[in-house]
Amino acid sequence: MPKFVGTALVLISCVLLWQALHLLVGESSLASPLRTCAKLAALVVTGEFWANVAETMRAFVSAFAISLTGGILLGIVLGARRLAGNVAEPILVTLYSIPKVVLYPLVLLCFGLGISAKIAFGVMHGLIPITLFSMNAIRQMKPVYGRTAQVLRLSPTQSAFTVILPAILPEVISGVRLGFSLTLLGVLIGEMFASQRGLGFMLMSAINIGQIDTIMAVALLLTVVAVTCNSLLLLLNQRMGYR
Amino acid sequence: MSVAAAKVSVVSPTVSDSPAAVHARLRGVTRVFRLPKGELHALGPVDLDLGRGEFFSVVGPSGCGKSTLLDILAGLSRPQAGTAEFEGRSIQDVPDGVGVVFQEDASFPWLSVRDNVAFGLRRAGVDPAEIERRVDYAIGFMGLKDFASSYPVQLSGGMRQRVCIARTLVMQPRLILLDEPFGALDQQTRLLMGDELLRLWRETGATVLLITHALDEAAMLSDRVGVMSTRPGTFIDFVETGWERNRDSRVVSTPHFGDITARLWEKLRVEALKIMSSGKA
Numbered sequence: 001m002p003k004f005v006g007t008a009l010v011l012i013s014c015v016l017l018w019q020a021l022h023l024l025v026g027e028s029s030l031a032s033p034l035r036t037c038a039k040l041a042a043l044v045v046t047g048e049f050w051a052n053v054a055e056t057m058r059a060f061v062s063a064f065a066i067s068l069t070g071g072i073l074l075g076i077v078l079g080a081r082r083l084a085g086n087v088a089e090p091i092l093v094t095l096y097s098i099p100k101v102v103l104y105p106l107v108l109l110c111f112g113l114g115i116s117a118k119i120a121f122g123v124m125h126g127l128i129p130i131t132l133f134s135m136n137a138i139r140q141m142k143p144v145y146g147r148t149a150q151v152l153r154l155s156p157t158q159s160a161f162t163v164i165l166p167a168i169l170p171e172v173i174s175g176v177r178l179g180f181s182l183t184l185l186g187v188l189i190g191e192m193f194a195s196q197r198g199l200g201f202m203l204m205s206a207i208n209i210g211q212i213d214t215i216m217a218v219a220l221l222l223t224v225v226a227v228t229c230n231s232l233l234l235l236l237n238q239r240m241g242y243r
Numbered sequence: 244m245s246v247a248a249a250k251v252s253v254v255s256p257t258v259s260d261s262p263a264a265v266h267a268r269l270r271g272v273t274r275v276f277r278l279p280k281g282e283l284h285a286l287g288p289v290d291l292d293l294g295r296g297e298f299f300s301v302v303g304p305s306g307c308g309k310s311t312l313l314d315i316l317a318g319l320s321r322p323q324a325g326t327a328e329f330e331g332r333s334i335q336d337v338p339d340g341v342g343v344v345f346q347e348d349a350s351f352p353w354l355s356v357r358d359n360v361a362f363g364l365r366r367a368g369v370d371p372a373e374i375e376r377r378v379d380y381a382i383g384f385m386g387l388k389d390f391a392s393s394y395p396v397q398l399s400g401g402m403r404q405r406v407c408i409a410r411t412l413v414m415q416p417r418l419i420l421l422d423e424p425f426g427a428l429d430q431q432t433r434l435l436m437g438d439e440l441l442r443l444w445r446e447t448g449a450t451v452l453l454i455t456h457a458l459d460e461a462a463m464l465s466d467r468v469g470v471m472s473t474r475p476g477t478f479i480d481f482v483e484t485g486w487e488r489n490r491d492s493r494v495v496s497t498p499h500f501g502d503i504t505a506r507l508w509e510k511l512r513v514e515a516l517k518i519m520s521s522g523k524a
Binding site for chain 2: 144145150154158166167169240
């Protein structure tokens with residue numbers, strides 16, 4: 001059975017399950033797949049919807065860029081310096097396990113109401129997994145690669161770009177995949193509280209006035225975007241799945 | 244297979260009086276590792292002269308500092324005391340003209356076999372036409388022609404080790420250091436890889452230092468075998484094998500091979516027993 005057949009079966013099952021649940025709990029609690037798609041089609045032609053999407057994207061792209069560069073650099077430094085890594089690892093793991101939403105009031109006090117708070121909250125979610133994955137990638141790199149670079153008399157720059165970077169890339173991308181989803185989650189949660197714009201805000205206002213179809217349409221859109229990006233990163237990872 | 248010397252000649256553990264052309268020289272080399280629990284005297288003092296074009300093997304009990312000795316010659320580690328020289332110059336960093344093959348699989352999984360072999364030459368900025376020529380030769384020589392565009396993950400352990408040897412070979416090293424390169428391979432593959440290594444040694448004229456724990460490998464491949472003691476490792480015996488240059492793995496069927504192996508084991512057994520009785524083995 002070709003791979004796409006399996007994927008299609010899973011998708012069809014999901015839609016059927018959704019429809020069944022809709023019939024079970026009723027129109028007022030769960031919009032049907034058809035109505036959700038119709039609502040989404042109606043939404044995408046409005047300017048207001050795209051303004052919200054743009055707002056969320058702005059916050060997300062900034063937050064993801066910070067998580068990505070910060071996480072990889074921090075991970076490399078902590079992975080290369082054993083003592084620093086040993087000290088930082090338990091702290092990072094503990095911070096990672098805190099339900100970050102309880103800290104959101106503090107974030108709002110520090111960054112004010114606006115896009116900075118959303119970006120900060122996204123970074124709080126995405127930075128740590130990327131850091132941890134990058135750190136472990138460096139730590140688990142086979143020492144013989146470093147020795148090979150030495151005996152081939154490579155300069156430090158050559159070692160970094162032609163040996164270390166390709167050696168750690170698969171693990172780093174796994175971290176980036178996780179960081180991507182969590183950064184998006186952080187930004188959306190940030191928008192759901194104390195925000196006037198963005199998809200998170202749109203969701204919250206729809207909840208307040210009981211617009212089930214809008215909630216479902218936004219959720220569907222976000223799911224499709226997140227799954228697509230994740231699949232692309234996974235594909236990249238498999239391309240490099242050389243170990 | 245004719246045997247040049249009917250009897251195993253045994254040289255005293257002191258350094259033989261300066262061979263015709265000394266390629267690498269160690270004098271009083273000592274290595275001590277500083278550990279949290281104190282110091283570990285790993286090696287030495289060791290004296291060694293490697294003749295130009297010689298095939299020299301080192302055997303010794305595990306943990307005797309064989310790999311440390313190789314690291315010092317490769318410039319990967321500095322001795323606390325003593326001097327290490329290659330071609331008359333003191334070894335500081337990795338010297339030009341020294342190639343190393345490690346025991347672990349060091350092939351880069353993100354590069355094809357061909358790119359793996361060409362890796363060092365490309366970083367060294369060698370002319371592309373020259374790279375092509377040398378890589379083609381090395382790939383052919385190591386029997387990797389049909390696998391040039393494969394990736395290491397598609398190859399067996401023996402084939403990957405060939406890739407690593409080819410990657411070293413293209414750099415045209417004058418001294419090749421091998422740290423148990425066949426340690427992870429099965430016996431039959433090891434014998435055949437030994438033949439490849441002999442062929443490479445004859446064709447390149449390079450000096451070879453092979454670290455091994457396999458007595459048969461040392462006895463079959465080497466011109467001379469150095470036997471090391473338990474830690475701190477020093478040479479307790481040098482055994483000249485007396486094989487002719489044009490040898491291959493078939494020497495294992497000769498009585499002379501048995502003599503050499505027996506001689507090596509006689510010395511090594513005492514050292515191995517020391518380790519066993521100390522509970523470290």
